[in-house]
Amino acid sequence: MDTSDRARPAEADSVSGRERAFPALTEKQVARIATRGRRRPTTRGEVLVEVGARAVPFFVVVTGEIEAVRPSEGADTLIARHQSGHFSGEANMITGRRAIARLQVSEPGEVIELDREQLLALIQTDAELSEILMRAFIMRRLALIARDLGDVVVIGSRHSAGTLRASEFLTRNGHPFHYLDLDRDREAQELLDRFQLDVSEIPVVICRGNAVLRDPTNAQIAECLGFNEVLDHTRVLDLVVVGAGPAGLAAAVYGASEGLDVLVLESSSPGGQAGSSSKIENYLGFPTGISGLELTGKAYAQALKFGARIMVTTGATRLACDGQRYTVDIGDGPPIPARAVIIASGAEYRKPALERLSAFEGAGVYYGATPMEARLCAGEDVAVVGGGNSAGQAAVFLASTARQVHMLVRGPGLADTMSRYLIRRIEENPSIVLRTRTEIVGLEGNTELERVRWRDNQTAETESRDLRHVFMMTGANPNTQWLDRCIALDEKGFVKTGPALSPEELASAKWPLARPPYLLETNRPGIFAVGDVRSGNVKRVASAVGEGSIAVAFVHQVLRQ
């Protein structure tokens, strides 16, 4: 059966989409690739790449035909056919992850073969081919995701937090998977029976066709899918970046593109807080907004393209800065030595322990009040939770567009926690209702927040309000626990840098240089802090990206000294 139509990726609906995902190279372009690799004949039925293979080679078809298929017990699924002038591969050519599809010869002929290192060198030096290949690889990966054509099946339930976590982890890592819902798909129960699994063990992740993981951690999924390469712990790296949010990814892109040997450690998945934002509308160059997942997914691919290595579910557990050289611990393995370190581990907004809070994040629950959020709730009632300056600023700001602002404060008043000028503005603003000793106790709604319940802790009375916007302004905790006592922190635990460091802090760290710390440099030479984790940072994607890239310029200076 000719499955080529069925096998067409989603982009194939438009001719240009298909052409961009499966472009034909010109003779000149093929000739340029040929100088980098080797020509070789192919035979009918020859398997060029097997599913699960690591170090996947790249092929350009000179004559004959090769096809990419997803093997299965029944009929194999055809993903793509490559004829003369076309090339194989998708995003895993860049990430270095295992092959999702089998590549086999359907018509004998000749191919040009490049190994991954040769391909990366080509992409880094040939701008025209880089654009064509990167675009095709990313579009092919998106098509695999859209068609659920991966090497992973997740069996779970929409009501299970573990299922959501595992699905989110795969999505954030750009890995295609097929989801089977126990409540809706008969196939899900059949698969559980076949593997003798119990419903209580969900989510079940069937990895690469055979490994069955019962309620796995993200690290177990990453290991099964080979997300992380084996590290050579004896090599001293130019730069270790801790955190793959916007700040860390920016540092990786600039560092690797400028020739540094860069390793990024990420305790969870790439993207950071920005990855959980449904639409970022204030980032330069995206007038209609961009989802955090898309923005950071592209940044991730960009960092890999330039040769940065990124390890996921591999958090830094300790920074050692007392020896001759800095080292970063990652739990089990030996410490990683580095000549420079960029701390980009971000912050986590303090979240009240409320059921369904995460379900409403971005859909009625916000952690920042910018003109964008203000527009969303213009003319409506909103609640601001918190009694600090950020909550006060948000309440005053939102009162200019909202119908009424309910300010919920757990304490007896604002005097101890807020600046006097803000307290006066709140008191004088008829649109703000201050509710002291009051705590939010419930969030309700379907896909978006519709109702909020709060309790007056003095009277113990609970009140329910139809209200679609809640601003959680209860502060953020920096991810700095792993820094031990190595780095100077401010009173809230954020990393102090550059001019913010006092002479005493430099003296106690035995600052050894005649020059003062650079902007973004901590009290240890060659260790920088960028993004939300840095004391004084403005907590925006743009500033995280800006700081990540600026820090790399200072890293060069330090490495030269």
Ligand SMILES: Cc1cc2nc3c(=O)[nH]c(=O)nc-3n(C[C@H](O)[C@H](O)[C@H](O)COP(=O)(O)OP(=O)(O)OC[C@H]3O[C@@H](n4cnc5c(N)ncnc54)[C@H](O)[C@@H]3O)c2cc1C
């Ligand atoms: C829901 C939401 C919506 C937002 N919307 C916007 C918006 O529209 N516009 C805007 O400008 N800003 C927005 N922000 C703020 C913006 O996302 C942050 O300012 C930005 O992500 C900060 O980037 P960062 O890289 O410094 O830190 P983070 O994004 O916090 O990334 C830090 C990364 O480090 C990792 N990490 C932590 N500890 C370790 C460790 N020990 N080892 C290894 N890795 C570690 C974390 O897992 C994380 O991936 C939003 C934030 C949220 C939560």
